[in-house]
Amino acid sequence: MRAAVTEIVRSALDKAVREGALKAGRLPDVIIERPKKEGFGDFSTNAAMLLAPLEKRPPRDIAAVIAAGIAEDPLVEKCEVAGPGFINIFLKNSFHLSMLGSILKKAERFGTTDAGRGRRVQIEFVSANPTGPLHIGHGRGAAVGDSLANILKAAGFDVTREYYINDAGRQVYTLGESVRLRIKEIETGEPVEFPADFYKGEYVKEIARDYLDKYNAPGRAGATPTFQEFACSAMLDRIEKDLKDFRIEFDVWYSEKSLEEKGLVNDTIEELRKRGCIYESEGALWFKSTEFGDDKDRVLIKADGERTYFASDIAYHREKVKKGFTTLVNVWGADHHGYEGRIRALLKALGHDDSALKIIFIQLVALMRNGAPVPMGKREGEFVTLRQVMDEVGVDACRFFFLMRRSDAHLDFDLELAKSQAPENPVYYVQYCHARIRSIISFAAEKGVKIPDEFDPRLLERLDQKEETGIIKHLGSFEEVVERAALNMEPHRVAFYLTELAGLFHPYYNRNRVVTDDAELTIARLLLCKAVGTVAANGLRLLGVTAPEKM
């Protein structure tokens, strides 16, 4: 929609240059915006103000020339110069009506564009350590990552979802040992003393019991996995199940352990060494990351010969780059922002442009109940799990709430609000918009009114109320919203868009009867309703939220 208007303005500028009304100098990029005020038209441009210094003429004079050209376009109702030199463009209602027609035609495809031109994007998210269940913070990252992947796909990118499994190193070892102690506890019936850094959650006991059921059964023979292997894989199963129930599936589960097994960690260190980015000091092996903008150099191999976590991370990111993605997205908890510098340093050290890397930081979630914070014991593994929250409020509300705010802003998640079937709950407000439309359509069907697949476009001219035009205009901006959400990697824009759409539709419904004795008007309004329902469903799908038929 905006593209069409951009074209109109551009050709008016070209024409002015051709006719000598403007100098043929460099024309600035045409910026088209949607004015906040209705009186400023459907679109406006500040092109004249940008040209003023180059033309050395008052912006309003230039605006008048351009506006005259724009006004000649058949799609344009009128074109005015306003304020310091804005050009306000008012489109003919027929333009909006044809927009509605094209939305109905595109149906579930409406909202998809080819802005990404098939460029490959990898988005790595969640990547929680398999040492405990997913908590509420992981949930937010999961919702953001998954929805962003949907949005990028809709905007024409080729998206791969990836989960990096930290199945090597100290933490999973400790998990295995924790399970071993619990098993001992069960077998001996005596309480066992647990070291401070061991995992003490209930899930460890469950895994211990599972292990005993499976491998200590009488008459069992054959190979027995290590506690570590068993515990890690059991934890991953749980995580995968939680995610699946949260409607998230990954294309790739990438194992940290496999990096080591394939010798990729060594390869990466060797490559860095060849590039002169490695040195030894105090018995440890260092990556000279400060040469590439990091705060301090980083240890890869400790004096005791152990690798650091970062050593596998450099190998992992080297593999990502080798796969040929044009964009790498990492969704991290805000507590990881200190890692950005070293990863960027690595990419630069390997000779790559680090601007391909985009890191999205997810701020913490504060759970609230009726406006008061829910106390979250951080110690002893007593955190609120994603499972608890999605079981309590439902997946739809949970996902929507995670996506209602910018990722880098703190989120107050009110459990009671999320559950309530009340207008102040934005999830129900939006979903109900869809359900209500389905209900209207089936009511019409009962009355024998069917929505035709093909119709005379002139029928839509009955949609002549300002409110109706307003809804159509909002529908028309959906593609731009998806595109912007994709390019800026801000899924919350879609959630806001949907809340606004519902906020336009509900009042319209309240004031206007759709199914009436006026057959033409009924069809026209049904078509409008259908379009709203389609866009609501398309938007909700991007968020991973269902669009119910009934509520």
Added chain:
RNA sequence: GCGCCUGUAGCUCAGUAGGAUAGAGCAACUGCCUUCUAAGCAGUAGGCCGCUGGUUCGAGCCCAGCCAGGCGCGCCA
């Protein structure tokens, strides 16, 4: 101390690439409505966009400095 994020209406938050008189929802106040499903309507009120300076035709947005809150600054993962 250094780095990152945040600071916008009573509350929770939007604010498009620097544009015009800064918006929404909730809460509050006034008056209505009860429907194709109740999640509504009309109106009112509410603001030093953390503070100070700068950049320019124009700043909530960009720059510098301060203030406040959160997070991070290991040969931890």
